[in-house]
Amino acid sequence: MSSNASDHPSQALATFAAELTFERIPDHVLRRAEDLMLDWLGSVLAARSARPVQAIQRFAEMMGPAEGPSEVLISRRTTSPVFAALVNAAASHYVEQDDVHNGSVFHPAAVVFAPALATAQALGASGAQLLTAVVAGYEVGIRVGEFLGRSHYRTFHTTATAGTLAAAAAVGRLLELTPAQMLHAFGSAGTQSAGVWEFLRDAADSKQLHCAHAAASGLMSAYLAKDGFTGAQHVLEGAQGLGVGMSTDADPARLVDGLGTRWTLAETSFKYHASCRHTHPAADALLQVMRREQLQQGDIARVVTHVHQGAIDVLGRVVVPTTVHQGKFSMGTVLGLIAVHGRAGLTEFDRDYLAPEVAAFRDKVMMELDREVDTAYPARWIGKVSVTTTDGRTFSGRVDEPKGDPGNTLSRAEIEDKMKRLAAYGDAATPQEAQTLCDGIWSLAAAPRVGRLLA
Amino acid sequence: MSSNASDHPSQALATFAAELTFERIPDHVLRRAEDLMLDWLGSVLAARSARPVQAIQRFAEMMGPAEGPSEVLISRRTTSPVFAALVNAAASHYVEQDDVHNGSVFHPAAVVFAPALATAQALGASGAQLLTAVVAGYEVGIRVGEFLGRSHYRTFHTTATAGTLAAAAAVGRLLELTPAQMLHAFGSAGTQSAGVWEFLRDAADSKQLHCAHAAASGLMSAYLAKDGFTGAQHVLEGAQGLGVGMSTDADPARLVDGLGTRWTLAETSFKYHASCRHTHPAADALLQVMRREQLQQGDIARVVTHVHQGAIDVLGRVVVPTTVHQGKFSMGTVLGLIAVHGRAGLTEFDRDYLAPEVAAFRDKVMMELDREVDTAYPARWIGKVSVTTTDGRTFSGRVDEPKGDPGNTLSRAEIEDKMKRLAAYGDAATPQEAQTLCDGIWSLAAAPRVGRLLA
Numbered sequence: 001m002s003s004n005a006s007d008h009p010s011q012a013l014a015t016f017a018a019e020l021t022f023e024r025i026p027d028h029v030l031r032r033a034e035d036l037m038l039d040w041l042g043s044v045l046a047a048r049s050a051r052p053v054q055a056i057q058r059f060a061e062m063m064g065p066a067e068g069p070s071e072v073l074i075s076r077r078t079t080s081p082v083f084a085a086l087v088n089a090a091a092s093h094y095v096e097q098d099d100v101h102n103g104s105v106f107h108p109a110a111v112v113f114a115p116a117l118a119t120a121q122a123l124g125a126s127g128a129q130l131l132t133a134v135v136a137g138y139e140v141g142i143r144v145g146e147f148l149g150r151s152h153y154r155t156f157h158t159t160a161t162a163g164t165l166a167a168a169a170a171v172g173r174l175l176e177l178t179p180a181q182m183l184h185a186f187g188s189a190g191t192q193s194a195g196v197w198e199f200l201r202d203a204a205d206s207k208q209l210h211c212a213h214a215a216a217s218g219l220m221s222a223y224l225a226k227d228g229f230t231g232a233q234h235v236l237e238g239a240q241g242l243g244v245g246m247s248t249d250a251d252p253a254r255l256v257d258g259l260g261t262r263w264t265l266a267e268t269s270f271k272y273h274a275s276c277r278h279t280h281p282a283a284d285a286l287l288q289v290m291r292r293e294q295l296q297q298g299d300i301a302r303v304v305t306h307v308h309q310g311a312i313d314v315l316g317r318v319v320v321p322t323t324v325h326q327g328k329f330s331m332g333t334v335l336g337l338i339a340v341h342g343r344a345g346l347t348e349f350d351r352d353y354l355a356p357e358v359a360a361f362r363d364k365v366m367m368e369l370d371r372e373v374d375t376a377y378p379a380r381w382i383g384k385v386s387v388t389t390t391d392g393r394t395f396s397g398r399v400d401e402p403k404g405d406p407g408n409t410l411s412r413a414e415i416e417d418k419m420k421r422l423a424a425y426g427d428a429a430t431p432q433e434a435q436t437l438c439d440g441i442w443s444l445a446a447a448p449r450v451g452r453l454l455a
Numbered sequence: 456m457s458s459n460a461s462d463h464p465s466q467a468l469a470t471f472a473a474e475l476t477f478e479r480i481p482d483h484v485l486r487r488a489e490d491l492m493l494d495w496l497g498s499v500l501a502a503r504s505a506r507p508v509q510a511i512q513r514f515a516e517m518m519g520p521a522e523g524p525s526e527v528l529i530s531r532r533t534t535s536p537v538f539a540a541l542v543n544a545a546a547s548h549y550v551e552q553d554d555v556h557n558g559s560v561f562h563p564a565a566v567v568f569a570p571a572l573a574t575a576q577a578l579g580a581s582g583a584q585l586l587t588a589v590v591a592g593y594e595v596g597i598r599v600g601e602f603l604g605r606s607h608y609r610t611f612h613t614t615a616t617a618g619t620l621a622a623a624a625a626v627g628r629l630l631e632l633t634p635a636q637m638l639h640a641f642g643s644a645g646t647q648s649a650g651v652w653e654f655l656r657d658a659a660d661s662k663q664l665h666c667a668h669a670a671a672s673g674l675m676s677a678y679l680a681k682d683g684f685t686g687a688q689h690v691l692e693g694a695q696g697l698g699v700g701m702s703t704d705a706d707p708a709r710l711v712d713g714l715g716t717r718w719t720l721a722e723t724s725f726k727y728h729a730s731c732r733h734t735h736p737a738a739d740a741l742l743q744v745m746r747r748e749q750l751q752q753g754d755i756a757r758v759v760t761h762v763h764q765g766a767i768d769v770l771g772r773v774v775v776p777t778t779v780h781q782g783k784f785s786m787g788t789v790l791g792l793i794a795v796h797g798r799a800g801l802t803e804f805d806r807d808y809l810a811p812e813v814a815a816f817r818d819k820v821m822m823e824l825d826r827e828v829d830t831a832y833p834a835r836w837i838g839k840v841s842v843t844t845t846d847g848r849t850f851s852g853r854v855d856e857p858k859g860d861p862g863n864t865l866s867r868a869e870i871e872d873k874m875k876r877l878a879a880y881g882d883a884a885t886p887q888e889a890q891t892l893c894d895g896i897w898s899l900a901a902a903p904r905v906g907r908l909l910a
């Protein structure tokens with residue numbers, strides 16, 4: 001670690017973000033950035049008709065210019081960058097299918113892509129410039145999330161708080177901020193960091209607002225810095241900074257952990273099933289058994305899922321779900337959808353979470369605490385199932401990383417498939433448009449100019 | 456206290472704000488609201504050319520509509536409510552001449568008037584509706600500041616954090632939110648509460664951003680609530696709310712303290728001198744002696760100011776100021792301006808903080824710790840001076856409340872005079888326009904419609 005990195009870690013991080021070039025980013029990281037962007041587009045499109053997202057869209061239409069250089073993906077209108085960022089970010093997280101970085105419990109796509117895309121469109125930036133900015137946003141946001149730590153996450157929604165800095169880094173890179181300007185942008189973004197979990201108790205709409213706020217505030221911070229507006233030099237690690245104010249275990253060393261060698265973007269997980277993450281390892285293990293043994297749902301008499309205590313704590317409360325949302329927290333329902341349809345996506349949940357054959361399968365599923373699985377958690381999310389057939393055979397299934405995690409990531413075909421399903425779910429793009437989006441993202445690195453995605 | 460007030464204080468506060476009517480507000484509170492509004496206008500106009508304010512103005516012009524129903528006072532352009540609120544709020548606090556509520560250490564004008572005015576102009580609201588909304592904003596913001604407490608203020612800038620709720624309350628009242636909608640607006644505003652003191656270390660521009668952010672976020676929260684967007688029901692006092700996340704001595708009882716009988720707006724102080732508040736009591740006491748004894752500056756050989764320890768801590772560092780800002784923290788310089796000019800306003804500081812006669816007077820001033828003054832602080836800011844003349848006489852001066860505090864408030868003539876000086880300082884309005892502004896505010900309660908203030 002350089003002396004700068006230990007003496008002034010937020011400056012080192014800002015300098016890294018400002019000086020990051022396309023050429024310095026490893027190929028696999030760039031390819032993963034493209035994967036994540038296409039995956040993010042699906043999440044945005046799926047939320048097109050969601051009530052809280054539409055409320056934010058209407059606010060943007062009332063307050064913002066009626067046209068501009070940046071695209072609101074769900075309305076197909078254009079406006080200024082800050083409002084496009086606001087609305088697209090609000091849509092990013094709604095269906096809870098966007099990516100997650102496990103270590104920081106931070107959803108980078110939700111706060112990085114919307115402001116980066118809006119700014120790139122406004123500037124006429126190239127695809128390579130956009131991808132570079134996105135990588136800067138991920139690397140900054142994830143490290144800020146890790147810096148803020150577990151104590152922060154108890155009260156604060158890290159995607160909202162670290163999100164302002166992630167957005168500022170991405171937009172700042174597109175604006176070609178100097179390292180000094182980038183640090184000013186961090187100061188302005190950090191002093192707008194906000195978002196508490198209290199809304200969960202009431203199932204209120206704040207999650208959409210959190211993403212929108214982070215994206216818009218971070219974008220504003222970067223634009224202001226470009227214009228000479230100054231910010232705190234140590235907004236993260238200073239004596240009256242975010243670490244002191246919003247955490248009790250903030251660790252400045254995390255801000256610079258492996259800068260330039262460790263690519264946290266590539267550690268980011270895709271969400272594969274549309275259910276609570278605690279159900280994913282067992283769902284994957286069941287799918288493995290059914291495919292390997294060529295079982296149909298009717299062949300199965302009983303499934304025992306061997307799980308960590310956290311899964312029992314979170315999922316144990318739902319026996320018979322009464323809402324789609326509860327269905328996503330019912331291990332039996334999730335495994336029932338997997339057994340019947342081979343997947344548990346948004347469409348399957350909406351349509352079939354109470355379908356007779358799914359409900360019948362649900363009652364065959366139980367959870368048992370497993371010592372090995374529980375010990376490995378949360379560093380590893382191991383999936384183990386024991387499947388007993390109606391004719392008395394028993395099969396074991398095991399996955400060491402749930403589908404979507406970096407060691408078991410999605411193929412491009414799977415990412416395309418997920419995106420197309422999400423776009424269709426939101427009735428937000430025709431199949432042909434969805435295919436055009438895929439092709440556009442896969443060739444983004446070579447695009448001389450980021451144009452409209454859905455013209 | 457009603458059961459609602461003790462069980463769910465934020466709901467009681469939201470209900471109060473939503474149901475507040477013009478008729479229920481005592482006359483002296485309405486008159487003081489007018490006083491505060493005129494005082495606020497002076498602060499905004501004085502900041503017209505300030506670099507950080509202009510940066511935020513340029514951002515608004517780049518991102519917002521080029522015209523609209525709401526007035527940007529410093530540019531004389533119009534735009535949508537959120538951008539007018541953003542820019543006018545950014546200007547409010549720059550010259551540090553705006554009002555302050557001592558108990559909550561909260562500057563209400565800076566975050567209430569800008570969003571309220573912008574919304575009132577957009578809705579075609581009456582003057583009475585605007586004043587009612589302003590009172591709602593003050594009563595909410597001050598109580599939220601008191602709720603967050605002293606521990607909060609150590610790291611967080613209360614004007615920024617409580618400011619989002621103050622702005623939401625004012626705008627929400629204009630939008631005629633129901634009590635339930637107002638509580639949703641509080642949830643959205645609270646989960647955008649942000650702003651840390653770290654920028655002070657670098658003299659960065661964040662204070663302007665804090666006011667802008669609070670005003671815009673609060674306004675957005677109220678508009679979203681009107682459109683059905685939901686927020687946390689206990690964002691302040693809940694288990695994962697602001698009190699837990701951003702304070703260690705949050706006291707929910709303060710949220711409802713004297714609701715409807717105690718008018719905290721009337722407890723708000725005007726800033727009379729343009730210097731650090733710790734110099735004000737002595738400045739007032741010196742002015743008292745000089746007027747009473749008809750002394751000129753040349754008659755004075757020595758001034759001993761009898762002060763509290765905090766004044767020595769804050770002011771003791773500056774002996775010979777090298778910047779205007781340092782001059783505002785130099786007791787001798789402040790008293791020198793008072794002695795030479797009879798006032799220590801922005802103009803006097805800019806022009807004469809190092810003028811020979813001011814510097815000569817500066818060296819005649821000393822501070823001494825006074826037990827009575829120190830014991831009374833911070834509940835009371837007593838000013839005591841001993842003035843020795845060149846012909847050997849000694850006079851004592853004493854003020855029990857500094858000029859501008861509720862018990863020693865400014866007359867309307869003094870408020871007009873201060874506003875006109877500030878407008879002239881910012882070169883932002885002609886004397887005739889300034890007079891028109893005064894007349895407009897004094898007759899605001901009867902205005903059927905809040906039009907443009909500077910047409």
